[in-house]
Amino acid sequence: MSVFGGTGRHRVAVLVRDGVLPMEAGIVHRIFGQARSAAPAGEPLYQVVTCTPRPGEVRTDADFTINVAHGPEALAEADTVVVPASDADYEPAGGPLSGPLAEAFARIRPGARIASICTxxxxxxxxxxxxxxxxxxxxxxxxxxxxxxxxxxxDPGVLFTDESGVLTAAGVASGLDLCLHMVRSDHGAAVANEVARGTVVPPHRDGGQAQYIRHPVPADRPSSLEPVRSWALSRLDRPIALADLAECASTSVRTLTRRFRAETGLSPSRWLLLRRLDLARELLESTDLPVERIAARTGLGTAASLRAHFHAELGVSPTAYRRTFRTG
Incomplete structure (x- = not known):
């Protein structure tokens, strides 16, 4: 009998191990479990099950255990496999997989998307x-x-990576960012934003984990460039130069660039481009504006420029993206 049943939904398997961080396993169930198709149908888009190399009681890193009924057979049916962290990862031995975990991984079907959270x-x-x-x-x-x-x-400076169907997330909460990214990739920003709204988290967090690493901070240094980023977000339809951002921050371009990368893990130019593309995706999904108008509204200039950036970042044209994710 199938672990997932015959729902036809995208099948997500959460592969847990002894010492699992329960919050991370819960993140996967929460984000994918809340994803629904557009109203009025509102049908669940994913089916999520938890599995382990050896079914039964699984130790967590807290003062309770979880009982996992499904074994590695779930991996053979999964479209996406997510591996949360375990306290065993804190002192990893290195080398290739072995034993029951290697046998479990051998069951993952070719073409399945595979992701990890934290360690x-x-x-x-x-x-x-x-x-x-x-x-x-x-x-x-x-x-x-x-x-x-x-x-x-x-890359220790980012919240998550997505490399040809193999994805990794940084710390525990980055699992939220990663799972929302997968929902957004599968079903568009509208669905992901609704899940984020229901979970009371931002649909997209600026920057990377560089902003969470403790560094000595001079007492007279401003604590954050968030006001500068907010200022830029309110002006995405206009050209914004590095000098403009530096002037807004009351600092030099060199200092701005250093602080921007320290806070976000990105250069100011790269951050601006990604925010412009975020807005372009939102407009493609939610409006009938022609590509030329969207290019102007997002500060990307011409339709040709928008198409070039879309191909470079997403691998598709704006028209193809709209065809896939247009919400109504």
Whole structure:
């Protein structure tokens, strides 16, 4: 009998191990479980099950256990597999997967999307899935991941990565960002935004985990560039130069760039481009505005420029994106 049944929904398997961080497993169920098709139907878009290499009682890193009924057979049916962290990852041994976990991974069907949250990335690395790919993990564990698996391009400054169907998230809460990203990729911003609204989290967090790493901060340095980013977001239909951002922050371009990267993990120019593309996606999904008008509204200039950026970032044209995600 099928673990998932015959619903026809996208099937998500959460693969937990002894010492699992229960919040991370819960994030997957919450985000995917809340995704619904547009009204009036409002049908669930995903089916989520929890599985483990050996079904039964699974220890968590808290003072309770969870009982997991499904074994690795769920992985053979899953369209997406998510691996949360375990306290066993805090002192990883390195090397390839072995034992029941390796046997479980062998059941994952070709073409399935595979993601990790926090130090679950060590499992993906041990399975060889991150070789030659950009990946992230919790910033405290990033150096260890790079040392144990030098074939992995470890980026400790981002909230998540998405590399050809293999995804990794940074710390615990970055699992929210990652799961919302997958929902957004599958069903568009409108669905992801509704899930975020119901979960009372932002649909998109600016920047990366660089902003959470503790650094010595001079007492006289302003604490955040958030007012500058808010100022820029209110003017996305206009050209915004680095000098404009620096003037808004009352600092030099060089200092602005350094602080911007420290807070967000991105250069100011890269951050601006991504926010312009976010707005373009929203307009493509929710309006009938022609591509030329959307290019102007988002500050990307011409339709040709918008198409070029869409192809570079998303791999599709604005027209194809609208055809897939137009909400009504």
């Amino acid at each position: 679950g990335s060590f499992v993906l690395a041990a399975a060889g899935l991150l070789d030659g790919r950009r990946a992230t993990t919790h910033w405290r564990s990033a150096q260890r991941l790079a040392e144990l698996y030098p074939e992995v391009d470890v």
